[in-house]
Amino acid sequence: MHPKTVYPYIPNSVPQVKAAMLAATGARSIDDFYADIPAALRAPRAMNLPAPLLSEARLKRHVQGLLARNRPCSEVLSFLGGGCYQHHVPAICDEINGRSEFLTAYAGEPYEDHGRFQALWEYCSMMGELLHLDVVSIPTYDGLQAAATACCMAARYTGRQRVLLAGNLSPDKCSHIRTYGRSTIVFDSFAFDAVTGSIDQSALAAQLGPDVAAVCIDNPNYFGAIEDGPALARLVHASGALLVVGVDPGSLGVLTAPGDYGADIVCGDIQTLGMHMNYGGGHGGFIATRDEPALVMQYPSRLFGIAPTEVPGQYGFGDVAYQRTSFDKRENGNEFVGTAAALWGITAGVYLASMGPQGMAELGEGILQRVAYARAQIAAIPGVRLAHPGSAHFKEFVVDFNATGRSVATINALLREHAIFGGHDLSGLFPQLGQAGLYAFTELHSQADIDTLVQTLALVTRP
Template sequence: MNKTKVYPYIPNSVPAVKAAMLAATGAASVEEFYADIPAALRLPRALNLPEPLLSEARLKRHVQGLLARNTHCGEVLSFLGGGCYQHHVPALCDEINGRSEFLTAYAGEPYDDHGRFQALWEYCSMMGELLNLEVVSVPTYDGYQAAATACCMAARHTARRQVLVAANVNPDKRSHMQTYGRSEIEFIEVAFDAASGLVDRADLRAKLGPQVAAFYVDIPNYFGGIDEGAALAKLVQDAGALLVVGVDPSSLGVLTPPGDYGAAIVCGDIQPLGMHMSYGGGHGGFIASRDDEALVLQYPSRLFGIAPTSVPGQYGFGDVAYHRTSFDQRENGNEFVGTAAALWGITAGVYLASMGPQGMVELGEGILRRVAYARQQLASVPGLRLAHAGTAHFKEFVLDFNASGFTVAQINAALRERYDIFGGHDLSAVFPALGQSALYAFTELHCQADIDALVTALRELLTQ
């Protein structure tokens, strides 16, 4: 006899609730309710769920047991990066973003929330100083979304359909850009040079044309390589297109801001600015540009400004050109803007305020020194080669294991099991031309002893 499973922590599993929902929608059954979803997108069987735990205490124990099986980067030595990084988070960041007036404020309306508006305005102002640009949006969902929206902005601004994208961009970011912008943009890939890991300028030159709205490139790129932005900007501008640059904000204490060498739109992720790695969370995207009215009007997200009030000496903080947005125009807005990441914008503002300009310089210099030391030491390990050896790198670089006789998967498994080390991202599937290669990341949290431990572990594994 089949007994209906009722999960007290999943309200819709209660038969009476299911029946009420079906009655409200006019569907005779769950199958009828989902009939519009193509069969290829549906699981053709019931979910393999365990028996329900009817006691909250037993459920809590069960979940805690599952969580205890996880090993996070705070417990072991980690060299993972690739878009989410283990940086030091000042205690002040957690203290401020945990305050109830920030933590629980979703969008700021319909109630007055001037403190939150000012906090976001301060964040945008400090980001503008870091980027050396006048206009910065409130955070988008993440850096991938910021990149996708930046490309859509460029297409609207130029009334052109094609966007060139460097092949050395994070594959997940490229996928998101393609998914989000495919209805209005034709994305075309620009190759990277195998020896340097940088953009193949000949391929870029060949693909630029009158239908190209923009060229999107990350500097530093996914491999950590630092391209010559000014040279790319000249090629793009000569073709009448816009240069859109994705940038790691933690690099801007030591690298030239993209706007200074010709980028029309700059974007990125603020996760390195005071956010913990959090199982896929803790991200927020930024978009920035010069104060060019025609370009500013293409922003879909909120822009905060400051203005004097009717009370002498007092100021207010609020929306600029609100009519651009879907909040005002709904489906007629530039793009539909959903949940933002305002809390992380406030967090990044706290981080930037606590670091100050000199702190950002020291952060970048410290990372450059660690990368230089790691590259020097790892180059001496037999069976290991530095990919893109002649290119300057920030935070990340690629290690080539092709001559070692081991796969990256084997190396990473051994590092975890024998040394409690998380090795680099395996690139063999997403960049097959690199063969058995891995992306290693180094931040200010890695001391010399940490790097030496990695070198020793790899030397032992590759010479055993």
Template sequence: MSGKQFVHPYIPNSEPAVKRQMLDAVGMKSVEDIYEAIPEHLRFQGKMDMPEPIISEYSCQRHVEGLLKKNRNAKNNICFLGGGTWNHYVPSVVDTIMERDEFLTCYVGEAYTDHGKFQALFESSSMLADLTGFEACNTPTYDWANAIAIAARMASRANGRKELLVAGNMDPDRLLVVRNYCKPEIKVETIAYDKATGLMDLEDLKSKISDKTSCVYFENPIYIGALEIHAAEICRIAKDAGAYSMVGADPTSLGVMEAPAAYGADFAVGDLQPLGMHMSYGGGLGGFICTKDDKEFLGEYPSLLFGVCKTQQEGEYGFGEVYYERTSYASREKGKDFIGTTTALHGIGAAVYMALMGPQGFRELGEGILQRVAYSKEELKKIPGVTIPVSGYSYCDFMVDFSGTGMTVKEINKALLEYDIIGGKDMSEVFPEYGQSALYSVTEVHTKEDLQALFDALKEICA
């Protein structure tokens, strides 16, 4: 390409004629005019140390695949990571439907030509509502943390109160998002929990709840690996104080656990990832919010809701947006809250997964996970120096304490990689009261042979 201006093979706008056309359209002589407002001392001087572009598409593909081989993944390793993104089996038909052009390529699931997206999202919301025991469910938010924060703001608008109480045993990363999203209007306070059981301290809840409390949030299953057996009592305490209650739930657990609405909750939130989404380096997320079908709640949703509506053809029904004027799409700055891009595609994928599973499938899934987790906890306790610090039953996630081995979680996880095993999430910094503990996740993908491989490896490592 000697003597010619270089055109980057993967940046179409680098073609000189196209670049000139774009600059002419905005009345600029060069690209430099775009950056003239940036002072010289803030600009990078020199050439960035970057490799030249690989012209051959085949060579580029091989190069990227070579880089990706450096990663350890859940396909060629036995993976026990969880705590928010879980290693569940994804039926191939879920990927097939999600990759259909009319679903995959349309922004937010809202397109000028519908091609069935409204119905797909209506079905998804309906099945999530069935699982949680409610009637209304929104289009997906970014993730679980975002769903908590949005629902907290919904609750505050509904009852006019400005305080959110959250269980101290919740995911710390979710809590950071909630604190940030609720600023400055809503004060966020944590409730203590019992270290031995992982359960919320009801006396601390009673001492902190007041006529200022808008909502009480807790997770069931609990993030640190227990089941909140006081869920109904927490909801009752909140109601007696005139506050709402919000439950963060793993939707796959609701085939064997009571639905949040059945024990008195006002909101159910969680993530779609367990419902047919690949782990994707911690991605594949999409939050949901479920409530009763009352204007008290519907009027405060900032996100889109899809429902069945009449059409101009008598006797014919379609799928359309519910109470659209409350959204920022319709009312801009007068909307209930501001929303933007959603994870609607994951909502469609979740619909496929839930339809495939059905009630019996969810029950069998939940029972299988409970059995595997109980078995794993009993076997791990037999390894010298290893204990299970949180008592009671667990679903998917449970804590394993390695303090008695004299090794750190970091050291153990590094050693496990030599056995092609990805160990649990290191909890020693975020929950230091549990010492050198890791959060392990066991799901339906783990066979007895997988679990035995973990037990055998830990016996050798901890010896």
């Protein structure tokens, strides 16, 4: 930033405004203002930025040029997943979440309610029915934060400070959990079986002990493999720890809900329930538990309940155990809670209401069928193998390209030339898998789409 440039979108770049702000703080200069920040953390020179675009028209043209370089999944065949998925979004989801009483009201206030609390209560109720659990939070920022908070809840509940993370969790999720909880929790990881892609139960058992607050897993895991939930729950509970399970809510029309096989805290992301992919956005996390008061009091976020009013036959919707939160206790709350993703909760509620139990079952069945077909066809390509051929999978699976002699990066570049986005490159994230890619399939993929992928993979991997 040039010191004499006045930027139309940065009010404090006006010299008089900057001088007034410095005077109000008692600072003689910008360097004086930032004196409390150690010199080692400050940039010693100006940032290497391009010349500013001071005209709104030129700035708009520049941004449009950047956006034009993006190639959305609507224009290509995409098999990317790993946490953000291309699902069908019913038009009613966009219609309802665009209503002014939902779209503009920040957390439901200071605007009048207009049904926002009830809409969120309805969302939580439907999520509870899907998860087979009693208590569901309003959406957290995303599924990664939900997992991190679930681990913190377990530590507070048990009074223990060690959490074990499955080795087949998303690397992004592990990073977020560790960053979020590192001030109070010690994190360790345990191995997965490279042959099956599932948790190595003997490796987990070796690390369990009286200091472990929780074991955090995903089911299906990051590779799409379905874990043995009941066996893991028995193993974890025998040590007095809690089982934290991350789950794709879109899988629960066909897979057993984690609460039914012993999960204590269930969390995940609701992006699959009516949210578009938005440059990595469009996410909201959920946390769910049984209705045990000591466990419920560990939630940091708002919980909505229903209660009768003074008017017979009428009900109200509002906060439950509000004294848990940082809104009430400020720095003494369980955790600080800032902006949530409540709008996506309303969107997910609309999605669940429009789908119903039968729709969720059909969604899951269709994805299972597509995955089974894709696995069979891809496994028949010369030199291409399935990384975990003996495991059941939902939505995703790992493709092994080691025998082709080509890297995943090369294969993905060749696929892009055919208007196909290949799977996530796992070679750097999971080096024990070698050259392997994570491929995702949803209800939007037709048999012809899968056939096109298989034919193109056969072409680009040919010696």
